[in-house]
Amino acid sequence: MAIKERLSGNEAVANAMRQANLDVVAAFPITPSTEIPQYFSQYVANGKVKTVFVPVESEHSAMSACIGAEIAGARSSTATSSCGLALMYEMLGVGASLRAPVVMACITRALTGPINIHNDHSDAMAASDCGWIQLHAETAQEAYDQYLMSFLLAEDPRVQLPVMACQDGFITSHAVENIELLEDEVVSQFVGTYEPQDWLLDPTTSTAFGPYDSPAYLMEHKRQQSQAMRNALPVFKEVAAKFEQISGRKYDVIETYCTEDAERLIVLIGSSAGTAKTVVDELRSRGEKVGLVKITMFRPFPREEIAQALSGAQAVAVLDKSDPMSGIGGPVYADVCVALSQSNRRPLLVNYIYGLGGRDVRPEHIEQVFEDLKKDLRDGGWKDDYRYLAVRGE
């Protein structure tokens, strides 16, 4: 029987960590993910888990310890945000190339410069090309569910890659929502124990990890890593099907909302999907053909699914909660453009940077985007596809 609870996203993930048969957790505090190691260390202190908790002295060491533990043969996890993720940057790439299936709860927050503790996606997006699978949650329930699914995905022999299970800082991590937890025993059976093929502490043999890789070999190793990332997409679908059997909740790499006959679509990631769905409902009630595509799996990028979901639309606005300062728009927009590059029919495409540094995203902002798309279609084109939403002084 599912357990009905009222939990914040952080507490939901801490519960998932408690249930996931973790061998090692190494973490360092940073707002807004701090609560996760706080809750978890209580479980350790009160004997609720057998996990070895390593309270490291930095996020770089948190990731290094997780990679060391994972390669040693132990299921390991951590949580971080913003600068913490940035400090891990070097180790993210190393962990992925070592094929260490660490699972990390990433509680997204603006990456410092200037410092700001509130939500946007600049931390996760800056780390989205490090070889980690990236899942994004809209709600605390999704954060809990996707964190648990991450272990099956990461440890699958066809994948063997680390996973970042992301949720929006404060908006999801701190807001208390109704949630259904699975029973401990059900989760334990779902995730099983970590039994890798090659591990450092294997008493029966010796194994070496982390070579100097010369030009004669590195490219082949990268090609294998690339294949593993590509495999992650269909494997996620399998994992989601298994998860549906124990939870009744359905997941896919993207979620479509009122897209089938939609003329105008918004594509976005994370908690703002809830706001956007409300606006879609409101506009639909007025007869406007609008819809939403929410990206759950950002890495690997669900190219075919996105192309399919957008194929019938006349105009699409891609909303990015980060600006990589590339001069041509946000990272989600860039990837959506690639996804559509082979399509025969391409909708009018525009990009909005929104919600930076915790800027509130209100229904009227989403409504404005749909209005803008209507105007763009009416005008038969657009001059500027790189826009900021709800910003002063433009």
Next chain:
Amino acid sequence: MSYRFKEEMSKKERFAGGHRLCAGCGAPVVVRAVLRALDEGDKAAIVSATGCLQASTFPYPYVTWEDSWLHSAFENAGATISGVEAASKALAARGKIPEGARCIAFGGDGGTYDIGFQSLSGALERGHDFMYVCYDNEAYMNTGIQRSSSTSRFADTTTSPAGSVIPGKPQNKKNLTEIVIAHRIPYVAQTTMLGNFADLHQKAHRGIYTPGPAFLNVMAPCPRGWRYDTPKLMEICKLAVETCVWPLFEVIDGEEWILNYEPKKKLPVEEFLRPQGRFRHMFKPGNEWMIQAYQEEVDRRWERLLSRCR
């Protein structure tokens, strides 16, 4: 602990030949000696920081290490071995492996005194059961002999060149061993390659088999950086000890200081400096003050050590 050189040397080699370290390099000699201190039948889980030792012992697909080995980055050997040790506890608790995995980390002075210092300090403070071995060759040798905080004063390196205005490295060598001792960990020792290797062997054995963190600081000369004739490796180490540039001592629980060797006649530092090209400029006429300053620093440290050990 008794030490039988012949018996030790007849043990199965844990560090295979054919690695790509230079002739006359101290690092592989140190590693072989440390690994010989493992009891037969025991298996080590080894972590290496990025550096000469790491790059030269696992150029894919050739592995020098007979025990299991992991390298992930430069500045994180302390944190990585922490994770390995935590894993060994967790896996032993669930009955997958026997208890008492022998966790050993190797780092050069760059990866230990400098970029890996925080990671090492964290691991020591948390009290993981492991031994950290610093093979100290007093510069970033892997990238081409740049100065580190371990580099001796006046040493000519590629980022502290002996120039017409600045005569090599301006600062004295950081005393990392004392900083590690201040963590009050169960076992800290300073050693190098000497004679029949009894000192290094016994310290490595004690470090490996002492529960909790242990730290070995091992002087490991580099023929490229120090510019000595490669066969002189052992001679340089002996001179470092006989001049008291590199004293042999150990400290238990941060409290009990034990001096392992006191030269009958302390040699002047020139004996250590002269065979090394990195100190050549110190012997030019007019530079006598450099040798005097070097001697004063060695004397100051030696007297301080003696007072602690008495």
